Amino acid sequence: MLILIGIIPATVASAVIVRNYKNRAVEIRTSNVKNQCDVISSSILGEEYLTGTGKSDVIDSQLAMLSNIYNGRLLIINSAFRVVKDTFDLDTGRTSVSKEVIRCFETGTGSTQYDDRNSYIELTTPIIDTASSRTIGVLVASISTNEIQQTARYLENQGIFVTSLLTILVLIGGFFIANMLVKPFTEVTRAIEDVTDGYEDEAISVQTYIETEQITDAFNQMLSRVRALDNSRQEFVSNVSHELKTPLTSMKVLADSLNGQEDVPIEIYREFMSDITQEIDRENNIITNLLSMVRMDKKAAVMNITRCEVGEVLEQVMKRLRPIAEKKEIRLIMDPYEVVEADIDVTKLSLAFSNLVENGIKYNVESGWVRVTLKHDNKYFYVNVADSGLGIPEDQIEHIFERFYRGDKSHSTEIEGTGLGLAITKSAIVLHRGIIKVTSKVGEGTTFMVRIPLVHEE
Ligand SMILES: Nc1ncnc2c1ncn2[C@@H]1O[C@H](COP(=O)(O)OP(=O)(O)O)[C@@H](O)[C@H]1O
Ligand SMILES: [Mg+2]
Missing domain, CATH: 1.10.287.130 (Signal transduction histidine kinase, dimerisation/phosphotransfer (DHp) domain)
Structure with missing residues (x-):
């Protein structure tokens, strides 16, 4: 494709150049011969030469020279249409009635014809009697343009040669450049394949580009x-x-x-x-x-979204956990809240909040408290679960949402758990496009803060 873009203009350019050369060369030749013919015709002064009564060596030699230089044939025809001079000596004495000659006699002006197919220029020049201003004869010159044609053909061949050479160079160059450009990517591919095959455990690196x-x-x-x-x-x-x-x-x-x-x-x-x-x-x-x-795993999760009052869902969760809290003499407090309706999966969110409140009860001190608050604005609802419990050491906070992670082994042996609760909670909240954060201080307590959009977007 690219090759065509380069070669078509080159071919067109060389064709145009050859054609221009030919036109120009023919033009120059025509005008040269025309000048010479004018000179000769004006040196034929009287009718003596034309009637054959007078001879002129000067004119004869001029004609011969012109015929030689331009590889052409020159005829002089008199008013009786008789050929009085033929540089080829073929038609001398015969009658010649060509259209151009008649026209020349009639109008008294010369003409030029270029025959491209047979490659010659034909010129007619009137011979005018100075005394009477009459056309007394016609000088006909047929000049071959063979060598112009040859030169043009030579140029044409040169053009084809150069274009072909260019094509080959472009092809070879293109091949090398393409190869050079593609090579690093081949290396990348090979490196990736190596990793796929398990040969390399390291990172790959191709820094060519x-x-x-x-x-x-x-x-x-x-x-x-x-x-x-x-x-x-x-x-x-x-x-x-x-x-x-x-x-x-x-x-x-x-x-x-x-x-x-x-x-x-x-x-x-x-x-x-x-x-x-x-x-x-x-x-x-x-x-x-x-x-x-x-079930919470993102790909498999089927969300069962309904419009619910969030406060009621929280009350249900607290109600279920109250017996456990009472066993440890822990107060479960639900702060006063406004009615908030949101699009939620009740089962999943109940489990999430249940885990948070359960942790608040489990990791608490004797006769402590767990406080749940619900707030909202026009985009989100916010649930906080705060407790008066043991707190989480700072270095553990980043791990508590991991699967199977259980805090401090000291209390985890006496307090039952699987380490999955917060992982489940976080998955459920993330499925609702929500976020969960935690602040905690050892010995003072922990607060989990949840923010969930009121309207669920798929
Ligand atoms: N309210 C809390 N107060 C103190 N520590 C907590 C609280 N909630 C969670 N943790 C810590 O985070 C860990 C992970 O919690 P979780 O995923 O619910 O697992 P589990 O409760 O089964 O241990 C707990 O083992 C505990 O150390
Ligand atoms: Mg738990």
């Missing part, structure tokens, strides 16, 4: 994200397995020790059995949490 650098940078970013994802997936699987195994191990130990003893008192049986039941509850809890989490 800014573009290839940008591509490899973007690729490396993606690569490290994929690796991080892969790591967290592995970690998750091993966490799940571990968490699911722990209660089973405890149950096995309890059952084995009962089986190993003979004549176990009924009280011991009861105690061990109740421990086993607890472990079963724990296992059940983990599985329930895992299932909720899977």
Whole structure:
């Protein structure tokens, strides 16, 4: 394509040049010969030469010279249309009645004709008697333009040659340039393939161009994200397995020790059995949490959005948790609120807020409190869950939303949990296009702040 763009103009240009040359050359030749003819015709003064009565060596030699120089034939015709002089000596003495000659006699002016096909110029020049101003004869000159034609053809061939040479050069050059441009990208491709095949664990780098650098940078970013994802997936699987195994191990130990003893008192049986039941509850809890989490996973999540009064949803959550709170003598407070309607998935958000309030109860002090507030503006509603509890050490705050993360091992052994609660909460809020933040001070308490849009956008 590019080659055509270069070659077409070159071909056209050379054709135009050749044509101009030809026209110009014919023009110059015509005017030269015309001048010479004028000179000769004016040197024929009287009718003697034309009637054949007088001879002139001067004129004869002039005619011969002109005929020689221009490789042409010169005829002189008198008023009786008889050829009195022919430089080729073929028609001398014969009658010649050509259209141009008649016209020349009639009008007394010369004419020029160029025959391109047979490549010659024909000129007629009147011979005028100075005394009577009559046309007494006509000088006919036929000049070959063969060599002009030859030169033109030569130029044409040169043009074709140069164009072909250019074409080849452009082809070769284009091939090399294309190769040079594509090479770094081939390297990028190879580097990416290496990573795909698992040969390289490192980041890739092709710094030939800014573009290839940008591509490899973007690729490396993606690569490290994929690796991080892969790591967290592995970690998750091993966490799940571990968490699911722990209660089973405890149950096995309890059952084995009962089986190993003979004549176990009924009280011991009861105690061990109740421990086993607890472990079963724990296992059940983990599985329930895992299932909720899977349901919250972004791709699989089906949002069941309805228009609800948020305050009522919160009241329901608090009502369900009140018995647990009372066991620890913890006050559950719902601050006065205005009626707020929002598009929410009630099941998912109930679970989210339930986890927050439950944490507030679990990680609290004796006869502490958990306070829930609801506010809104024209775009969002805001829910705060504050407690008077243990607080979260600063270095742990960034981890609490991770799956299976449980704070300080010291209290996590006595306080039950799976470490999935906040992960589920955050997923549910993010599915509502909301955000969750936390502030906490060890020994004073923790506040979770949630902001969710009133109108749900897909
Ligand atoms: N209100 C809170 N006060 C103090 N610590 C909290 C609170 N909420 C969460 N945490 C910390 O964050 C960790 C993760 O919480 P969560 O995901 O709900 O798991 P779980 O409650 O099962 O331990 C908890 O183990 C706890 O250390
Ligand atoms: Mg929890």
